[in-house]
Amino acid sequence: MRQGRLKDLNSRGNKILTPLDIFLIVCLLSISILGALYIRMPERESVLIKVEGELKGVYSLKEERIIEVKGPLGTTVVEIRSGKVGVISSPCQNKLCLHQGFISRGGIICLPNRVVITIGTRDIDAITG
Amino acid sequence: MLFQLRYRGLIYLFVILLFSCQREGLYRKSAVLMDTVVTITVVSDNPERAEGAIDEAFKEIKRLEGIVNFYSEESELSLINRNAGIRPIKVSEDMLDILKKSIEVSDLTGGAFDVTTGPLTRLWDFQKGIVPDEREIKNALKYVNYREIVIDERSHTVFLKRKGMLIDLGGIAKGYAADRAADILRKSGIRSFLIAIAGDIRAEGLKPDGKPWMIGIKHPRAEGIIATLPLTDASISTSGDYERFFFINSKRYHHILNPFTGYPSSSTGGVTVITDRGYLSDSLATAAFVLGPEKALPMIERLGYKAVFITEEKKVYEAGKIEGLKFQRE
Amino acid sequence: MQLQDKRAIAVLSAIAIAIYSIEGLLPMPFPWLKAGFSNIIILIAFLLFGFRIALIISLVRILVSSMLIGTFPGPAFVLSLSGGLSSMGGLWMASFIPFIGITGLSVISALFHITGQLLIAYWLFIKSLEGLIAIAPLLIFISTITGTINGLLAGFIIKRITSGYQ
Numbered sequence: 001m002r003q004g005r006l007k008d009l010n011s012r013g014n015k016i017l018t019p020l021d022i023f024l025i026v027c028l029l030s031i032s033i034l035g036a037l038y039i040r041m042p043e044r045e046s047v048l049i050k051v052e053g054e055l056k057g058v059y060s061l062k063e064e065r066i067i068e069v070k071g072p073l074g075t076t077v078v079e080i081r082s083g084k085v086g087v088i089s090s091p092c093q094n095k096l097c098l099h100q101g102f103i104s105r106g107g108i109i110c111l112p113n114r115v116v117i118t119i120g121t122r123d124i125d126a127i128t129g
Numbered sequence: 130m131l132f133q134l135r136y137r138g139l140i141y142l143f144v145i146l147l148f149s150c151q152r153e154g155l156y157r158k159s160a161v162l163m164d165t166v167v168t169i170t171v172v173s174d175n176p177e178r179a180e181g182a183i184d185e186a187f188k189e190i191k192r193l194e195g196i197v198n199f200y201s202e203e204s205e206l207s208l209i210n211r212n213a214g215i216r217p218i219k220v221s222e223d224m225l226d227i228l229k230k231s232i233e234v235s236d237l238t239g240g241a242f243d244v245t246t247g248p249l250t251r252l253w254d255f256q257k258g259i260v261p262d263e264r265e266i267k268n269a270l271k272y273v274n275y276r277e278i279v280i281d282e283r284s285h286t287v288f289l290k291r292k293g294m295l296i297d298l299g300g301i302a303k304g305y306a307a308d309r310a311a312d313i314l315r316k317s318g319i320r321s322f323l324i325a326i327a328g329d330i331r332a333e334g335l336k337p338d339g340k341p342w343m344i345g346i347k348h349p350r351a352e353g354i355i356a357t358l359p360l361t362d363a364s365i366s367t368s369g370d371y372e373r374f375f376f377i378n379s380k381r382y383h384h385i386l387n388p389f390t391g392y393p394s395s396s397t398g399g400v401t402v403i404t405d406r407g408y409l410s411d412s413l414a415t416a417a418f419v420l421g422p423e424k425a426l427p428m429i430e431r432l433g434y435k436a437v438f439i440t441e442e443k444k445v446y447e448a449g450k451i452e453g454l455k456f457q458r459e
Numbered sequence: 460m461q462l463q464d465k466r467a468i469a470v471l472s473a474i475a476i477a478i479y480s481i482e483g484l485l486p487m488p489f490p491w492l493k494a495g496f497s498n499i500i501i502l503i504a505f506l507l508f509g510f511r512i513a514l515i516i517s518l519v520r521i522l523v524s525s526m527l528i529g530t531f532p533g534p535a536f537v538l539s540l541s542g543g544l545s546s547m548g549g550l551w552m553a554s555f556i557p558f559i560g561i562t563g564l565s566v567i568s569a570l571f572h573i574t575g576q577l578l579i580a581y582w583l584f585i586k587s588l589e590g591l592i593a594i595a596p597l598l599i600f601i602s603t604i605t606g607t608i609n610g611l612l613a614g615f616i617i618k619r620i621t622s623g624y625q
Contacts, residue, residue: 014506014561016614021563028570028603035596046345057353058345058457062159062168094535107593111534111580118593124357125170125336126325129347129367129399 036105046124047085049078050116060127061085061104061119071113078117085117154337158183163194163303165327171314172321172337182317186310190326193309196223197302199247199295206296210247214292219285227298227305227408228280228287234301234412235275237432241425242416243388247295248272252391255384258375266391273388304366304411307331311407328367331407332360347371349398349439356439359453360403366410368418369399370441385418394419397441403451404434422446467508472519475500479524494605495569498546502565502613507620510551517543537583538576545575561617565610569602 047059051071059067059080066088067078074091079102086102092112100108107118156179157170169186173179198204209218231244248269252261277290289296298305303326311331314322321334323342332342341361345354349371370383370393387394400422402414413434417425422438426448429436435449445456479497497520505513521543525531530539549571553564577598581591 014614014617016560016611016618017562018558018560020556020558021560021566021610024563024566025603025607028566028599032596032600032603035599057348057351059353062166105593106597109580109594124345124354125323125342126168126330126332127345127347127354128325128328128330128365128401129349129369129371 046119047078047080048116048118050118052114058124060124069113069115071110071115073113076110076113076115078115085119087115087117090115156180156183158187160187162187162190163306163326165303167327168323168325169310169314170323170325171319172334173319178317179319182314182319185317186313186324189313190306190310193223193302193306196221197227197298197305199250199297199299206298209287209289210295213289213294217279217281217284217286217288220287222285223309224287225280225282225285227301228278228296230305230408231298231301231412232275232278232280234409234416238413238416238420238428240275240388241419242300242412243273243275244296244298244301245273245275245278245289245294246386246388247297248293249386249388249391250297250299251295253382253384253386255373255375255382258377258382260377260382270391273391300368300415301408301412303327303329304364304407304409307364307407307411329364329407329411330360330366331364333362335361346401346437346439347399350441350443354457355443356437356454356456358451358455363403363405364407364410365401365403366407366414367399367401368414370394370397370418371399385415387419394421396421396438398439398443400425400436400438402429402434402436403449404432409434464508464512467504468512468515468519471500471504472516472523475516475520476523476527479520480527483528495572495609496612498565498568498572499609499613499616501547502550502561502568502609503617503620505550505554505564506561506613506617510547510554513550514547517547534583538580541579542572542576545578546572548575560610561614562607562610565613566603566606569606569609570599573598573602 047061049056049067049069051069056069057067059065061080061083063080064082065080069076069078076087076091077089079086079088081102084102084104085108086100087097087108087110090097090110090113092110094112097108097110103119105119107116109116154173155170156173156176157168158180159166159168167187167190169183171179171182195203196205199206201207205220205224209220212218234242249266252265252269272291272293272295277294278296279288279290307324307326307329308331310324311322311333321336324331328347330344332344335341341359344358344360344365346356346358346367348355349369368385370381370385372384374381374383383393385394386392396418400414400417402410402417404410404413413429417429417436417438420428426436426438426446429448435451436447437451437454438446475497478500482493482496501513501517504516521539522531525536525539530536546568550564550568553559553567556563577591577595
């Protein structure tokens with residue numbers, strides 16, 4: 001039985017790495033890097049904070065501030081400091097968002113408290129007021 | 130075995146893909162000037178040229194700051210103020226220009242914008258948060274009258290008719306500086322740029338992606354932004370009661386003083402004004418906040434400009450149609 | 460189900476759970492990042508014993524380890540399950556692609572894993588398209604790398620196992 005399956009495997013000729021595999025890997029890496037460049041290129045200056053999908057605020061990444069975000073579990077405290085944003089206090093248990101530290105692109109997601117922090121997908125170039 | 134020669138092509142392709150996105154880019158720099166953060170963003174295909182142009186623009190703003198600074202003893206403005214009622218002072222072309230423009234706006238707004246509110250500015254201390262004595266305010270009001278600024282264009286002099294008069298250009302200087310910085314950028318061959326001197330913004334041209342600059346309007350009561358709008362070849366400014374203020378018995382005392390009463394304007398929230406010149410947007414926003422939506426918006430509409438008033442209760446009044454103005458989902 | 464299959468499921472599930480647990484202790488640049496070495500076992504099971512057995516091992520691994528860690532039946536478990544199921548779907552579909560190697564299978568399965576997780580996370584918890592888009596390139600990049608490493612390792616292990624029979 002086992003022998004048979006193994007014969008099967010060999011007759012299918014499974015190779016460890018085929019040219020198709022390499023093509024696939026290169027494509028995926030290129031797509032992800034280009035995607036990252038495209039997403040961060042036009043705008044990286046604003047911080048969006050959403051709770052359960054609702055936009056709670058848009059902030060400039062250049063203005064240092066501390067923002068308290070109310071989620072279902074409690075208050076997540078977000079800080080914007082020297083062009084970076086990070087979570088400094090969270091009511092969640094695993095504190096993954098805290099461990100992610102301060103970021104200048106991409107996003108931080110605190111799943112338990114339903115808080116999503118993203119940098120610059122809505123491109124605000126300047127703020128008046 | 131893993132990286133045989135024939136796979137190299139793929140790796141080259143990958144590298145080429147990575148570097149093929151070098152093209153016209155955004156260059157941005159910030160500096161602390163005029164007691165605030167100035168951020169200039171330019172579109173250029175040459176980083177050195179972009180940076181050079183921005184630095185030149187910063188230099189121009191710094192130079193103007195040295196002239197119009199109300200609080201510095203060395204500024205040309207202080208020289209004029211010190212010699213109020215004493216003698217005319219020979220001033221620079223810049224000072225002459227900004228004062229003429231100030232008076233132009235004062236005439237347009239029937240005195241709701243007035244640069245001679247200096248005595249009131251001196252009286253109100255928004256850091257300590259004390260309401261000045263009513264008699265003091267009454268007294269200061271006597272010296273508020275832009276018609277008593279005497280400009281002699283032939284001899285290049287400025288004279289304040291009465292001792293005790295003080296000019297404060299705080300309501301126009303930032304917008305004016307944005308205009309001048311824009312001139313410098315244009316001279317350096319930059320066609321697309323965004324100059325933000327705090328909330329006084331000048332936008333020209335388009336971003337590398339062909340889209341106009343996106344401007345956020347600050348929420349008058351909460352953190353963050355209340356609305357966004359696209360802007361190109363225009364200037365935008367906002368005046369509001371949330372920038373500098375203090376509370377006494379839950380009454381808000383803010384820094385936009387009514388030149389007729391000497392007290393903070395009774396408007397709430399903020400007003401954003403869009404015109405074709407920075408100095409106009411800046412000063413008209415101040416005047417509009419002093420006048421309140423009922424009087425200010427017809428005036429701005431008549432002048433052919435655009436404005437949006439957002440009050441404390443988030444009531445929205447518009448003058449002119451602001452294309453693409455979008456309020457944030459609550 | 461034959462006894463041999465049951466034994467294989469038991470042994471491989473145990474190994475997968477062990478690998479998963481040890482992996483949780485390793486320091487990582489990002490706390491939410493996992494290399495997913497236990498997927499090597501799933502991949503080997505798929506190649507040696509077929510889809511059905513691999514699927515069972517995958518489900519056992521997810522259930523048991525989430526109970527061990529204590530995430531069952533919370534959001535982390537839901538994400539883990541959705542990732543596991545979609546990666547199995549990806550593996551199954553990828554096995555029909557001609558000229559694909561073990562590494563290719565692993566990369567596609569890793570990609571489906573992260574896509575499934577992202578979509579479920581979006582649908583159930585986040586509801587923020589911006590968040591999804593902002594984080595997607597990084598996750599695709601990392602999953603491609605880990606998928607490649609896992610595929611190569613699985614490939615070498617399989618060659619090692621099967622070489623004795625040739």
